[in-house]
Amino acid sequence: MTIHQPQSQSNLLPAQVPLERALDLTGHRSLLLVRVDFQFDHEKSSLSEQVSKECARTNAVVLNVAVDSSIRPLLFPVLVRTLVDRALSHFLPVPSLVTATLNHGGSNHSGSRPMPRDVDRPALFEALRCVAQDLAGGGPVVVLTSTPVTNDLDFVDFIDYLRNSDPSSAAGGEDFSDACDVHRHRHPHGRRTLFRWVGLLPCDVILPPTWSTDRRFCHVANTGDGAQTVQNWLQSPTVRDKILRVTGGNPRYLQQLLQSMPSDMDDLVVRPGRALTGLAGQLRDVLVCAGKPLRVKTLAHLTGGNDLIVGRTINAMRDAGFINAAPDQTGWMWACSRSARALKDDVPADKIKKINNDIADLTIEHWFVDGDPANLQDAVWRYLEAGNVSKALEYGLEAATIAEGALSTRNALDIIEQLLQLPTDPLTYRKILRRGSRLSATLGDFGRAAGYAFQYLEQTGTLDSEQLRGELARVFVLAGHVSEAIGVLTGTIHGDTDAQFPETANNIALLADAYRIAGKLDESLVTCRKYVGPTVAEVSLAYGSIYFRRGEYGEAERHYTDAANVSGAPWDVVARARHNLGLIALSSERYTDAARHLHEGLQLCEAHGELRGAALGRYNLGIVMEHMERFPLAERLLAVAADTFLLSGQKQLVCSALVTQSDLMLRLGNLKQAHQLAQRALELATKHHIDYSAATAKVRLGLANLERGRLGLASQWLTEATEWFRETHNRSDLSWALSYLIETATENGELERAQQHVDELWDTTADAGNELAATTRLCEATLRLAKHDHAEASRLAQEAFVLFERVGQREGQIRSLNIQSQALISLGDVFTATEIQQQARAMLLQLAEVLPEATRPRFLSRRVFATLTTTTQTDFSVAGRQKPQSDQSIKTPDTSHKAHKEKPPGLQSAHPGIPKLLGNSPLLRQALDFAAKVARSEMPVLLLGETGTGKELVARGIVNISQRASKPFVRVNVASFVENLLESELFGHERGAFTGAVTRRSGAFEQADCGTLFLDEIGDISPKMQVSLLRVLQEGEVVRVGGSQPIKVNVRVLCATNRDLERLIREGRFRLDLYHRICGFAVKLPPLRERHDDVVLLATEFLLARNEESNRQVSLSSGAIQVLKKHPWPGNVRELDQVIRSAHLLAEDSVISPAVITRSMSSFRIVPTQPDDAIVGSESIGSMDAATRKLEVEMIRQALEQSGGNITRAAELLCIKRPRLSLKIKEYGIFVPTTKDP
The missing domain is CATH 3.30.750 (Transcription Regulator spoIIAA)
Known part of the structure; x- marks a missing residue:
């Protein structure tokens, strides 16, 4: 679209006055129209006639200036001249019709007030006419007071029109960030007046x-x-x-x-x-x-004075797709400047200065009349722009004083900073520095306040006023320069009698506080005793702070309570006392009391405009709300506190707020935001050398990576933080960091390292509160569970639950119940474990109900709740008795022995859900009952047992009574494939992926989609395939060999192995994270040698099967039965079946003799090598592990004997750490002799 010149009357601008006629008389040329928007109708007719007369002249620029009646009459001429200057400097190169409007803040001018009575109308019109004639170069001038014809067309419309019409033009490519001169002043009725340029599209x-x-x-x-x-x-x-x-x-x-x-x-x-x-x-x-x-x-029609609303409006427009400009290009849409400060560079500087000085003089005159501080501040700014130093200083200090008294501290500080740039005498300069230091401290910008204070000390030789000493020292204390504060205050104490003066007494209390902060508690107490001033509250507050720093919370609470209850105590003292009482209650885990005290202190700070104290109150109240699990309220409080700290320049508090927000996001499961907040805190803390905040940020980064499964990064961040806490003797934060590091090491399979951290954690939390003590027990329980010390894990988890319950920490209770249930499942107490899991799940859902609906899924998907949220709780007893479903969908043929309709007396199926596995042994029935209970869940199951114990039969039985019984069942023996072929077997391959891959093939995961995949001999899988398998189990998708597109699969995985996976994990040959993925529940099948009563029954069953096949009736002699009972059966049920088959063939008559059984056993003898899951004390020949254990036991016994039972000395003799020796003694069950020391 292009800009067109007017060509006919039909596309000229109509108006409510005879303007069409005027434009027509000009021959469609330019016109300068100066319009004053007052509603005095009695002059409209005469002005309309003037329009008709003046429009007959040609060759002028059309300019429409509307002046609202709320503008001060004294400023009319200067402001109009400024507007006209700017309008012409911007738009003369572009042939256009331009409107520049000064209005009352709204687009509808019909509501404007009449012209004030004190306006000299002829003088005003003459001033406008002179301005216009000067700029028009003799062109026509029209002064019009009717309702504007273009009053609601924004200047930004015109800019946008030019920008879209001809991007190469000067107007289209110009930066219009200062083109809108928005000048605000206080309206007599409390409203704010907005001056804004308004432009009109040409020829429309x-x-x-x-x-x-x-x-x-x-x-x-x-x-x-x-x-x-x-x-x-x-x-x-x-x-x-x-x-x-x-x-x-x-x-x-x-x-x-x-x-x-x-x-x-x-x-x-x-x-x-x-x-x-x-x-x-x-x-x-x-x-x-x-x-x-x-x-x-x-x-946007930006008619209000709320910059925040304007900014949000622009962002909303951009998000909705209505603004194509980048965020940094929207400044042209609105600007907040002070009149002539934003004039174009091509306007002469001396002219700008004169305009500013004239306006400032007029404004000062008006200020003397109405006393409006806004007028005084406006005049100061204009004097500064005009370079009038003397008047800027004179009225600047007055304006700063008035602003400070009106709680407009930021305005006062802005003025002070400008005054500091002016050349002045030393006395005035020191006065301004002192004022700047005090104002900065009020705003909470203690770094800037300390900078001003240092400059003041450099400018002066001595401090001759106690009040001055107190001001500077307080600034130094707040900024962290405690030694400088002590140096300033040292001259305060001249004797006990001086302390009776209020200024001296306050300085003594401040000196005591400085000594306390510096860690010189004895000097602080001595100084406090000199404090005998008129106010008792300050000394009580000082005493409370000293005892709080010492950790004597009882004494501290008593003194703080005294300070808060002193009649007539200063509000700031009461607020600090309440705040500190809240912190003591928080440290003592009395969260309700903490919330009450902090809220009272917060109200006091807000009532007196103390932003820093209010922000601190919100920050600590947010922490309390997080402990009370009121997460949405905690999130709001922390966000507001962080914004306040940021605005006031409190870098350390900003870091603390960001870290606490990150911690809250971690608890809510918002890992991305938690990581971003912690990263911001770390960057800010590193930049400003805030070591403590950097360490706490590293802890949160470690936790975020731990939740994401990035164990290496998590360990790195947590280790760095732990080392710093250890070096600085920060026991509380060290304890928390250690607990997270234990969790990381345990999950990563570094059990020895985790044990070392657990021992250190016990020492660190010896006298800790309930929550830390509970966390310590929970960490130990987690480690015990990983070491399969299930009884101890259950006991510790129960203790942790009780301690968490005392402080109302439901998340800790849920985690404790979860650990306890897993331990009980492994111990075989399935019913109790199920009840505990149901209790934990109910608590988890109750905890999630307090969260916003959008937050709940992330919260429930947290790693620590995974086993609770993915397990479907069902009635296991019913599942175990359910009739088996059809096995037609099973893809792998069943090659095991057949089931028989008639069972011999006493022989039954070990479980109705698994009919093909026979036996009456309590161990077998217990294992199968547990398998039936977990069958209905979607959790993975790991079947453990020696070769021939029936692991595949149990897997098939689990499928038959599961919800996927009618879905595909695929079996893969991973030990029967080499690595490359196994990858193709599991994940499939594309055509041409390798030699021989002539067609595309689906893998086992795709074939088992929506069903069950049984991976037999999982302990023999290679490390590389472990990584690939882990990725599939984590992501739920596979990528074929030679392919690139992931394929989503929904598969339940059952695994089986005869290997000792725990030992493989310790040796680094099996991944711990993969173990956790495949072992949702572990079912251990007993070997046949532990099922003595089942041997004869199974042999009889197998013999009956052979008789039916051969139509020959053969039985076992009593001697043969005794031989069967004495045999260890290393091949388990499979070996027994083969022996009976052989004996049935070798038997010469109807009775199988002992000799036949012995001969059959020798034919199928298995070399009795020690299986991988052998017991710890085995001493098989050639077993290096057994030899190593035996050597360790002997060395430990000798060391204990030499040390007289002193474990510490024994550890020194063995050159190992005491915790490790204690663990070995407990592991091997070594008796510790009574110590010989008295």
Whole structure:
């Protein structure tokens, strides 16, 4: 779209005055129109006549200046000249019709007040005429007071029009960030006046619904009026490149308009006004419904003075797709400057200075009349811009004093900072420095306050005032320069009698506090005893702080309570006392009391405008709310506190708030935001050398990586933080860091390292509170569970639960119950474990109910709750008795022995859900009962047992009574494939992936989709395949060999092995994370040598099967039965079956003799090598592990004998650490002799 010159009367600008006639008389040339927007109708007619007369002249620029009646009359001439200067400097190169408006803050000028009575109208009009004539170069001047014809067209519309019309033009490529001169001053009625440029699109028409439709530009002020007229205009064939402008918001009507728009509609300009934020999304939906390929420009009508709302409005428009500019390019949409400060560079500097100085003088005169501090501040800024140093200093200090008294501290500090740049005498300079230090401290910017204080000390030789000493020392204390504060205050104590003066007494209390912060508690107590001033509250507060620092919370609480209850105590003392009482209650885990005290202190700070104290109160109250598990409230409090700290320049507190927010996000499961917050805190702390905050941020980064399964990074961050806490003797934070490091090491399979950290944690938390003591026991229980010390794990988890219950920490209770249930499952107490898991799950769901609905899924998906949220709790007793379902979908043929309809007396199926596994042994029944109970869940199951114990039969039985019984069942023996072939077997391959891959093939995971995959001999899988398998189990998707596209699969995995996976994990040959993925539940099948009563029954069953096959009746002699009972059966049930088969063939008559059994055993003899899951004390020949254990036991016994039973000395003799020796003694069951020491 291009800018057109007017060519005919039909596309000229109509108005409510005879302006068309005037423009027509000019021959469509330029006109300078100066308009004053006052509503005094009695002058309209005469001005209209003046328009008609003046418009007959030509060769002038059309300029419309509207001045609102709320502007001070004294400023009219100067402001109008400034506006005209700027308008012409911007727009003369572009042939256009320009409107510059100074209005009352709204687009509707019909509500403007009449011209004030004190306005000298002739003088005003003459001033405007002079300005216009100077700039017009003899062109026509029109002064008009009627309602403006273009009052609601924004300057930004014009900028956007030029930008889209000709990007190469000067106007299109110019940065208009200072083109809007927005000047605010206080309105007499408390409102704020907004001055803004307003521009008009050239040669277009504002078309109210009742006007002619033969126009190119249509402006609809209310989309509910004149619908038919607007639609007629939209459909008019005589006007192309139509531009529709909509003010206000009626999306339904707008949608009707859009749907009726002709195809040649070129542009749509929508300005919804104040309802912009909510309407933007509606407009987007309207445009989608209309289906029109339109360029949409939604432009804000920014009529208010709330910068925050303006910023949010612009962001909402950009998010809705109505603004294409980048965030840093939206400054042209609005600007907040002070009149002439934003003038173009091409305006002469001396002219700008004179304008500023004149306006400042007029403003000072007005300030003397109305006493408005805003006028005084405005005058100071203008004097500064004009370079009038003397007046800027004179009125600047006065303005700063007034602003400080009115609690406008930020304005006062801004003025002080400008005054410091001016050349002045030393006395005035020191006065300004002192004022700046005090104001900065009030705002909480203690770094800047300390900088001013240091400059003050350099400028002066001695401090001759106790009040001055106190001010500077307090700033140094707050900024962390304690030694400087002590140096300033050292001269305060001249004797006990001096302490009776209030200033001296306060300084003594401050010196005691400085000594306390520096760690010199004895000097602090001595100084406190000199404090005999009139206020008792301060000394009680000082004593409380000393004892709080010492860790004597009882004494500290008593003194703080005294300080808070002193009648007539200063509010800041009471607020600090309440705050510290809250901290003591928080340290003592009395969260309700902590919330009450902190809230009282927060209210006091807010009532007196103390931002830093209020922010600290919110921060600590947020921590309390997190402990009380009121997470949404905690999140809001911490966010507000962090923003306040950031605005006040409190870098360390910002870091603390960010770390605490990160900790909260971790608890809620929002790992991405938690990591970002911790990273920001670390960067800020590193930049400003805040070591403690850096260490705590590293802890949160470690936790975020731990939750994501990045154990290496987690261990690195946590180790760095732990070392720093250890070096600085920070026992509390060290304990928490150690607990997280134990969790990381345990999950990573580094059990020895985890044990070392556990021993250190016990020492660190010897006298800790309930929560840390509970966490310590939970860490030990987790480690014991990983070491399969299930009884001890259950006991420790139960103790942790009780301690967590005392402090109301439900998350800790849930985790304790979870650990206890896992330990009980491994111990065989399935029913108790199930009840505990149900209790934990109920508590978890109850805890999640307090969270917003959008947050719950992330919270429930946290790693520590995984076993609770993925397990479907069912009635296991019913599942065990359920009739087995069809096995037709099983893909692998069943090659085991067949089931028989008739069982010999006493022989039954070990479990009705697994009919093919026979036996009456209690060990076997217990294992199968547990397998049936876990069958209905979706958890993976690991079957453990020696070769021939029936692991595959149990796997098939689990499938038969599971919810996937009718789905595919695929069996893969991973030990029977080499690594490359196993990868293809499990994951499939693409055509041409390797030699021989002539077709695409689906892997076992794809074949078992929605069903069950049984991986036999999982302990023999190679390390590389372990990584690949782990990725599939974690992600739930496979990638074929030679392929690149992931394929989603839904498979339940059952695994079996005869290997000792625990030992393989210790030796680094099996991944711990893979073990946790495949071992949701572990079912251990007993070997046949532990099922003595089942041997004869099974042999009889196998013999009956052989008799049925051969139609020959053979039985076992009593001697043969004795031989069977004495045999160890290293091959288990499979060996017994083969022996009976052989004996049945070798038997010469109807009775199998002992000799036949012995001969059959020798034919199938298995070399009795020690199986991988052999007991620890085995001494088989050639077993290096057994030899090593035996040597260790002997060396430990000798060391204990030499040390007389002293474990510490024995550890020194063996050159190992005491905790490790204690663990070995317990592991091997070594007797410790009584110590010989008295």
